[in-house]
Amino acid sequence: MLDIQKIRADFPILSEKVNGKPLVYFDNGATSQKPQIVIDAIATYYQEINANIHRGVHTLSQLATDAYEISRVKIQHHINAKFSHEVLFTSGTTHGINLVTNGFASILKPGDEVVVSSLEHHSNIVPWQMLCEKTGATLKVIPMNENGELIMEAFDALLSEKTKVVTVNHISNALGIINPIKYMIEKAHAVGAAVLIDGAQAVPHLKPDVQDLDCDFYAFSGHKMCGPTGTGILYGKEEWLNKLPPYQGGGEMIKEVTFEKTTYADLPHKFEAGTPNIAGGIVLGTAVDYLNNIGFDNIQKQEEALLEHATKRLLEIEGLKIYGTGKNKASVVSFNIDGIHPYDIGSIIDKLGIAVRTGHHCAQPIMNFFCIPGTIRASFSFYNTIEEIDVMVEAVKKAKTMLS
Incomplete structure (x- = not known):
């Protein structure tokens, strides 16, 4: 005990x-409290190795870059991603979901369908509504029962060759219901649909195994799992991240820039434009270590x-x-x-x-x-x-x- x-x-x-x-x-469903080790780690970064990452040849930049990438690998192992470049740092779950919906804007077309559940947080409803308005796709909703559970028979009936994306939370933020996501992922894949799981409310309570789940995307926030605010992770299967276009343009996400054409960096940097929340990314790894030690x-x-x-x-x-x-x-x-x-x-x-x-x-x-x-x-x-x-x-x- x-x-x-x-x-x-x-x-x-x-x-x-x-x-x-x-x-x-x-x-705690809104945000968790932070242990002293996390609070101290934030101060340590700024006191000892504060520098921008991935760009400098000087010692502090190399130390900060190493710490940031070590944190990425920690999170890769924590969620059992196949590759560290499948782990993208974001500002939170909302950022991760919007990154994916932005990418699907170039994939969906009129007549396609996106399936969401009636248990979703607004951040896993509104971006998909915006995507459907932009592309002409249709949003379908999995109904729930009086116990707050999704009705699986209705979910099964919604799926068809028109279904291109299924998105559902792992755990409902409002009710605490744990959804049968492994079943849902399998069923969605059977009709060729991609699956995004909103894991914001799950990661404080359990370790998601993204390879076992076989989800295509899994988004979560750091601040709900004893980490800093303004931090999050989007896991995406390598093949999907290669298929989606960049979410934002700027520094870091480029390979070569000319006024005639720009080519993009390899994963994960393709989706990490600009200077990130370096301290937050590093310290999210500290929070993950703390939870795993417990x-x-x-x-x-x-x-x-x-x-x-x-x-x-x-x-x-x-x-x-x-x-x-x-x-x-x-x-x-x-x-x-x-x-x-x-x-x-x-x-x-x-x-x-x-x-x-x-x-x-x-x-x-x-x-x-x-x-x-x-x-x-x-x-x-x-x-x-x-x-x-x-x-x-x-x-x-x-x-x-x-x-x-």
Whole structure:
């Protein structure tokens, strides 16, 4: 079992007080907290090897370049990519998805179909809508059931020779539902479609094996897995990355430039125009090391215990409804109390030091399905405790009494 108190000591912010109360941080789905080793690594970069990368012959540039590329290899091994050049540094999941949709603008044509799910974050809906408007392709949507699960029979029926892309999240940010992506990837490939997985909510909880999944693209953010904000990864199969045109033009992504013609750099630099977030890329590798040292088996056991306890305790509250009750879930509980707006609950328990997220969680189609304005979302990480959940439950009870 994890020594939770020892782990909590790694995170300076967890000892803070908010509104005079000990912080209970249950907004991990929005961003995770950062361990001291990650915070220190950012300072170390700027203090010791700050320089631009891939361009200079001087020592600092070479040290920074080596550290950046070592981080790329760490992430390659972490997600089990076949080649390090299949790992692209981005500013986050949204950047990665937009990179792919931009590339498919030169591939899709009228009559083609893109399949998304009704569980998607807006960042995995809007770019595909924009792509379909640009190309004349059609957007198809996989429906969900009352448990918050995608209906696989409907997914199967949507697939045809017209399907060119299937895109779905690994784990729903709003409900915590874990989607059967391996099945979906296999089915999509059977009709010749490419598959992009939005892994933003998955990577804090598990290690995706992109070769085992056989996905064509897998996008995720660093800041949700103890890394810095403004960092992310897009994994893409080599053959697909070679097929797609560059996303942005500028420095680094070129091989030769003349006014008559420009040729592009090899992977991964073809998609990494300009000076990147060098410190962030390096330190994302530090965060990955930190999580692997804890062990994802240990992380999952701790978070399963938190989810089970939170679900049981919250359902003790009369009038409370949990959204997303499927069998396979990550450590997220999304709920409402009859007759009370989620914002009001969130505001009151914030005064008691408890950080949860309220609203539609950038997933308005889910809220429209349930005919609600939003939910209260408590999202847990391995550094949270059973005792913190009990504090939250008592605070929700108090808020309910005040608002009833």
